[in-house]
Amino acid sequence: MTINVTIFNEYIHERTDAHVKQIYPAGLHETLAAHFRQMPDFRVQTAVLEAPEHGLTAEVLSQTDVLVWWGHVAHDEVSEAVVERVQQRVLRGMGLIALHSSHHSKIFKRLMGTSCSLSWREADEKERLWVVNPAHPIAQGLGPFIELPNAEMYGEFFDIPDPDELIFISWFEGGEVFRSGATWRRGQGRIFYFRPGHETHPIYHNKEVLKVLTNGIRWARFRGNVEVTGIGPASHVKEPLEEIRSRPTPT
Amino acid sequence: MTINVTIFNEYIHERTDAHVKQIYPAGLHETLAAHFRQMPDFRVQTAVLEAPEHGLTAEVLSQTDVLVWWGHVAHDEVSEAVVERVQQRVLRGMGLIALHSSHHSKIFKRLMGTSCSLSWREADEKERLWVVNPAHPIAQGLGPFIELPNAEMYGEFFDIPDPDELIFISWFEGGEVFRSGATWRRGQGRIFYFRPGHETHPIYHNKEVLKVLTNGIRWARFRGNVEVTGIGPASHVKEPLEEIRSRPTPT
Amino acid sequence: MTINVTIFNEYIHERTDAHVKQIYPAGLHETLAAHFRQMPDFRVQTAVLEAPEHGLTAEVLSQTDVLVWWGHVAHDEVSEAVVERVQQRVLRGMGLIALHSSHHSKIFKRLMGTSCSLSWREADEKERLWVVNPAHPIAQGLGPFIELPNAEMYGEFFDIPDPDELIFISWFEGGEVFRSGATWRRGQGRIFYFRPGHETHPIYHNKEVLKVLTNGIRWARFRGNVEVTGIGPASHVKEPLEEIRSRPTPT
């Protein structure tokens, strides 16, 4: 079954920073897209901030099964209308993969209901992501941990709702830990946050990171129940399913 | 230890509908306040929609341990600035009790990240709330269930994130079920949603309902950790706790 | 990918009760097996209590991806050795579907850690199972609820650990509710409990019930991480991954 994947990237660092450009010459969305296009079950398109409606028109979203989101320095430039549209689409079953600094994106914060803040440090330190949910399909094909030789640090407290499923916990050389891979359900939609990805390191060239993202997309695709009522406008159910006998006689 | 309780009520039905006025002559916030004032550990104040800043000024919120919220027909009239302020206060440890139709309030939807919709019916039917978490202090002092002879129906699917704790499930005479009592943590704050409360029935005169709300307020009061970083603005931790030795030599 | 399904049935009622025999002439395991054999991805075998080792030898279990369990009046006759073997196999990734009265089976109680008791009544009453997790693949292909015209009642409090995922809540005509479909992870294994199935009603001939069980089997098949350490015997990791510099100098 084909999974329609849309990758959103604010696409700024790669054009303004020579070091980042060297790692992701066409933007990190294109690096990711090139990898995902190797998957026979994925159909991949990309969207960038500067496009009209950020490339996330109602039509694009309606045809997207899983949206991958990367933002960092321009969260505030994402329009409220697009954020609202993405949220409604998630509630109606679109999967969302939030990458790295997207913890502070408008859409992720809106779906979480919290500040989604954390502590951070750029010291090119070692990170090791430990698998803590060995039955989860997102952890398939990995060893007991993933090691990244140099990474930005994100540390606790990470101001998120308790995850529905916690899959990875990171160890950082500098002394912190972090809940690095976690999932939540919102309406009919599935959300996966994955920490690695700082633009100054070649994280999205790492085979295990790409394996996790590929697993994450397959997991996030809607396979649920389309018939539920109660999402969006409230449903006025005038007729009861069973006879009501408790109603007091009007006086 | 004193718990400062603020009860917010939009206070509209009780002034526009004779039947509701009969049940709650001074507004349902005053019925609740009168009951809570009997608790030696509660200090109670009220706030209404038409007051400046809806009575929820920065000063009032800073002195509130637990905010009880009732809204129904005027959710849209609550200002965004007040909603933002209440959310930030919850993340910083204020408890929130969301009553009945407040499932559709701006503040509850913002903290949940979902539509918080449901199905509903007004047929004065019987409701029975079953306790499904017998270790929870909110269920203390009750029997195995609470029975309400006549209630508005709220039915599944209730579009909320999976609760951290599910305490009550309702049975409705007309054939539906509903997750009627549930909790979530957001930042340092604790949230309790409790379903009963339709303004056309004397729900807030019911002893068991009042018992649940009293328990809920005591449970929602902050008793956590005030020292965590990471809520609100991100924390830039320049100095690592441990020496970093993985940093590659600049070339 | 083929899923090896083993259906265990104590197979007693169907041989001792004429009414049950009429519904399940060859045993309810064979009714289920006949249905599951229509699935191109399922390879199905059955096991019964009176077989040596209850048909659940080490070899059978090692080749089983998902074990479906039905027991009712003979839970105590299941040998401890087989229970231990099934538990170890679940921790190592075998899925388990516990049906109806299997809430009181040794294996389910052992995996839950609780009494798994509940209240019950045989009054041939109506049951309606509401979907409360519309993103879950186990709820795929259903409407907003399943209705069973006549069922045994199971009511709360159901003494289980809070489920990882709650999928169905039942409404009963006689006034109770029940968490009827729920999942838990134990080690690498996934567990799904599904309530319907009393032997005196033709529940396993119901198309929607069979749909749920088929979904459940596909969901419970292991697709996780095989490389984790820490299940079974503890792992003594003599050599640290990083140099230890805190060790005090021996005095």
Added chain:
Amino acid sequence: MTINVTIFNEYIHERTDAHVKQIYPAGLHETLAAHFRQMPDFRVQTAVLEAPEHGLTAEVLSQTDVLVWWGHVAHDEVSEAVVERVQQRVLRGMGLIALHSSHHSKIFKRLMGTSCSLSWREADEKERLWVVNPAHPIAQGLGPFIELPNAEMYGEFFDIPDPDELIFISWFEGGEVFRSGATWRRGQGRIFYFRPGHETHPIYHNKEVLKVLTNGIRWARFRGNVEVTGIGPASHVKEPLEEIRSRPTPT
């Protein structure tokens, strides 16, 4: 309100190992008891393995609100009858605090349903426990983390059910992480596992560790609902709460 605390210790290391004896001359149960006895709301007694019924008679348990458990080398010597008795008492509302190597105690494994294994190393390395649930009363009065200069390492994968609440995550100098503080509900009982405590380090002399345990005991005391049915033997509810009209006419 008085909390009756019973501390169980297998009490072996302290008598057979000179180094451990130096740290805990009268046994670590007595070190803990001496501290807890300073709390005006605690009434403390101790129990050791070699006592009849390990000091955990039916009478002692019936008068215990919270049981603190420490075992390491003699888990197998705890009698099945006592384990069964403790489990039943937990389901009926006794709190349980499982310390350090008690992850492998019979009672903890029985309540979890898993192997409760993990990886470990004795290298006197540094440990830092980060608070990840800042609203939890168990984290009250601490900073953002606890630092232990020298500790035994416990690493993931820790084979436990996903906790109801995850409160602490440990960072270890040698490169691992661990879910070091977590809670679960079983029946009416609350369980808290807390990792620190290796007998060769003076962990139970550490003020922050003692603060966590004191908080844990207060949290684990039963304050729930005593009226629930469904724990222990199943409840046969012969008479429905509502009239059943769906029963087919017998033919």
